Amino acid sequence: MKLTSLRIITKDIKQSVEFYEKAIGLTAQWYTEDFAELSAGTITIAIGSTRTLKMFGENMADSTGSTNIIIEFLVSDVDKEYERIKTITEDIAQEPTTMPWGNRSLLFRDPEGNLINFFTPVSMEAIQKFS
Known part of the structure; x- marks a missing residue:
């Protein structure tokens, strides 16, 4: 087993992605308006909007x-x-x-x-x- 990413769910994805870009000095790769990733070497930080939770089923965690x-x-x-x-x-x-x-x-x-x-x-x- 290999840990490959950490996903952060956010209400304001643009604000969160901008914050992490500034904090860790990386540029995000946007895949959709609701999902972006910052690759930090051995792990990726994935950032998804709260709308992505619906894709995993009902009653998922909030942000x-x-x-x-x-x-x-x-x-x-x-x-x-x-x-x-x-x-x-x-x-x-x-x-x-x-x-x-x-x-x-x-x-x-x-x-x-x-x-x-x-x-x-x-x-x-x-x-x-x-x-």
Whole structure:
């Protein structure tokens, strides 16, 4: 089994796609007006409008954001990214903080309220894990 993508459902797909393009520095590939993807190396971030949920059946989840899932990106300098992210959103959940497991972490939210973590390994163990 191989995890290939993460799909985010949104009420405003144009706003969400634009946000992710700016946040991760990639250009989305639009397939329909309700579906786009950003390929980030080993995983793809798919973004679909709430209208796409109807294709999966009735009573599917709504797009209220998640506080129990965090979308994580390994970045080379989390403090530098923080300065850039502050120009994209004011919804910073946690400024850069060094975590007990050795990553320096920045948490912020996308337009739908989903948590995003940009992190940089800083301890020797964390650096080895991600090298």
